[in-house]
Amino acid sequence: MSEKKKQRMYDQDVSGDGIHSIQKVIEPPKESSRPVIKYVLIGVSVLFLFVMLILPLIVVVVNALGDGWAAYQEAVLDEYTVKALMLTLLATVTAVAVNTIFGVFSAYLLSKFYFRGRQVLASLIDIPFSISPVIAGLVFILTFGNIGWMGDFLKAHDIKIVFAVPGVILATIFVTFPFVFRELFPVLNAQGKDEEEAAALMGAGGFTIFRRITFPHIKWALLYGVILCTARAMGEFGAVSVISGHLRGKTNTLPLHVEILYNEFNTTAAFAVSSILVLLAVLILIARNLVEWKKK
Amino acid sequence: MEQQIVKVKNKKGVKVIPGFGLSLGVTLAMLGCLVLIPLASIFISAAQLSFGEFIETVTSRQVVSGYIVSFSCAFFAALINVVFGVILAWVLVRYEFPGKRLMDGLIELPFALPTAVAGISLTYLYSDQGWIGALFDKIGVKIAYTRIGITIAMVFVGIPFVVRAVQPILEKLDRQYEEAAAMLGAGKLYTFFRVILPELFPAMLAGFGLALARGIGEYGSVVFIAGNIPYKTQIAPLLIMTKLEQYKYADATAIALVLLVISFLLMLVINSVQIYMQRFSKA
Numbered sequence: 217m218s219e220k221k222k223q224r225m226y227d228q229d230v231s232g233d234g235i236h237s238i239q240k241v242i243e244p245p246k247e248s249s250r251p252v253i254k255y256v257l258i259g260v261s262v263l264f265l266f267v268m269l270i271l272p273l274i275v276v277v278v279n280a281l282g283d284g285w286a287a288y289q290e291a292v293l294d295e296y297t298v299k300a301l302m303l304t305l306l307a308t309v310t311a312v313a314v315n316t317i318f319g320v321f322s323a324y325l326l327s328k329f330y331f332r333g334r335q336v337l338a339s340l341i342d343i344p345f346s347i348s349p350v351i352a353g354l355v356f357i358l359t360f361g362n363i364g365w366m367g368d369f370l371k372a373h374d375i376k377i378v379f380a381v382p383g384v385i386l387a388t389i390f391v392t393f394p395f396v397f398r399e400l401f402p403v404l405n406a407q408g409k410d411e412e413e414a415a416a417l418m419g420a421g422g423f424t425i426f427r428r429i430t431f432p433h434i435k436w437a438l439l440y441g442v443i444l445c446t447a448r449a450m451g452e453f454g455a456v457s458v459i460s461g462h463l464r465g466k467t468n469t470l471p472l473h474v475e476i477l478y479n480e481f482n483t484t485a486a487f488a489v490s491s492i493l494v495l496l497a498v499l500i501l502i503a504r505n506l507v508e509w510k511k512k
Numbered sequence: 513m514e515q516q517i518v519k520v521k522n523k524k525g526v527k528v529i530p531g532f533g534l535s536l537g538v539t540l541a542m543l544g545c546l547v548l549i550p551l552a553s554i555f556i557s558a559a560q561l562s563f564g565e566f567i568e569t570v571t572s573r574q575v576v577s578g579y580i581v582s583f584s585c586a587f588f589a590a591l592i593n594v595v596f597g598v599i600l601a602w603v604l605v606r607y608e609f610p611g612k613r614l615m616d617g618l619i620e621l622p623f624a625l626p627t628a629v630a631g632i633s634l635t636y637l638y639s640d641q642g643w644i645g646a647l648f649d650k651i652g653v654k655i656a657y658t659r660i661g662i663t664i665a666m667v668f669v670g671i672p673f674v675v676r677a678v679q680p681i682l683e684k685l686d687r688q689y690e691e692a693a694a695m696l697g698a699g700k701l702y703t704f705f706r707v708i709l710p711e712l713f714p715a716m717l718a719g720f721g722l723a724l725a726r727g728i729g730e731y732g733s734v735v736f737i738a739g740n741i742p743y744k745t746q747i748a749p750l751l752i753m754t755k756l757e758q759y760k761y762a763d764a765t766a767i768a769l770v771l772l773v774i775s776f777l778l779m780l781v782i783n784s785v786q787i788y789m790q791r792f793s794k795a
Contacts (some may be wrong), residue, residue: 348729451626453732
């Protein structure tokens with residue numbers, strides 16, 4: 217390697233801190249040695265992301281506005297759309313609240329205490345992750361439906377879960393169950409339990425320990441988990457589709473409403489309603505990146 | 513105080529931190545009520561089926577073709593995702609270019625975008641009249657309502673899993689190995705395949721497994737583009753759905769049980785291979 221080339225590499229890398237740039241000079245950086253490969257790989261990546269991720273978003277926006285602004289407004293402000301949005305928000309907020317409580321307690325339990333069956337418990341929590349959403353919906357029908365073993369009891373007490381709002385909420389909770397736990401557990405595990413032990417020995421109570429010691433460590437991870445959980449809960453389709461019974465205005469969430477409109481060949485309305493969900497998804501992505509950036 | 517200190521010495525500090533009982537109680541109660549008890553129902557229902565009925569249901573031609581479509585498409589989608597996932601992770605870790613942060617933020621889009629929206633949007637894009645579908649239609653390739661379409665939808669939902677599995681490993685990878693390989697006269701390509709790729713392999717496998725599991729179970733984004741032509745593009749989750757709509761709960765349970773067992777076995781195999789490889793590379 218010529219002296220000149222080395223110098224050029226050094227010039228390119230001075231943006232970083234001193235140690236880092238020196239390290240980079242010693243290493244042969246990929247970028248300057250074979251620019252062709254670099255641009256080909258970046259090109260492939262950009263093309264892949266554009267075709268796979270960006271283009272579907274453009275399709276939604278273009279089709280939503282395809283019949284003009286008035287038609288768009290009509291579809292979005294439709295009575296059933298608003299009701300579906302309300303149910304989606306209700307299910308999402310409930311699922312996030314329940315799973316946050318669960319996530320905090322279970323992550324605390326599994327990272328601060330060692331007990332028999334700890335590994336088994338950790339894998340049990342992950343189950344909803346590897347199950348098809350359709351099966352997630354099915355298990356609730358088999359439990360609470362007419363044929364389910366809880367069915368007679370619920371009927372006797374006039375409680376409706378399947379084909380009703382509670383079922384929609386339960387299915388949403390199920391599919392997003394491990395999300396907060398999975399974000400919190402690695403952070404708490406890496407932190408260890410010395411600090412909590414010290415606090416306990418100095419006489420701090422459980423709540424004080426959590427508030428003053430554990431919580432400051434996990435706040436960003438918690439927020440991150442809540443954001444991921446929100447995204448998944450809001451968009452859940454398969455599980456909710458099985459259990460909701462598609463009652464318009466009653467048990468229809470926004471994604472289900474999109475399906476109904478699409479199957480009625482009301483494409484513009486389907487994409488218009490979709491655009492609400494796209495907007496929410498983009499907001500979630502921005503929030504996710506802000507948290508990521510803050511964490512660093 | 514005194515008592516607690518004694519406890520630390522005797523029991524290695526297991527119960528020094530308060531809250532064990534409470535957090536164990538809350539965790540078990542919520543896990544039991546919300547996940548395990550409902551999940552047990554599937555086994556209770558399946559136990560009510562006779563063995564003959566069960567076998568008959570899950571070996572019917574429609575069901576078997578459903579499994580084949582789901583598994584083959586999910587397998588190819590996961591393979592495609594591994595290739596593009598490694599390229600994306602590589603580009604995001606090793607190169608600097610304008611718009612890199614935006615690209616990094618976009619990777620999670622399939623997580624955030626509701627599957628039904630992705631489904632109708634991909635269907636529109638790849639149908640005969642769609643922007644991409646029309647191009648391929650000219651050369652006689654149909655994408656929507658075929659297995660190619662199903663695979664594309666599964667690529668869409670699976671890509672973040674591979675990128676996010678490979679990215680942290682690539683970031684931690686010590687460049688000294690590459691340098692050493694270069695010093696010893698290895699070419700770029702040789703270095704990549706013989707030095708870098710083996711290091712990434714466990715992460716790639718983990719990403720592959722997650723993408724595969726997601727693809728097999730995926731319903732929302734696949735069901736629209738699949739078109740649900742019997743024996744050709746019906747996926748297994750859709751068959752469960754169809755049986756439920758016909759109130760054939762026993763059939764639905766049987767199909768779901770097989771799908772569950774196969775998914776668990778697949779994950780088990782992938783996890784074992786991963787553990788074996790990690791041991792092997794350390795030895």
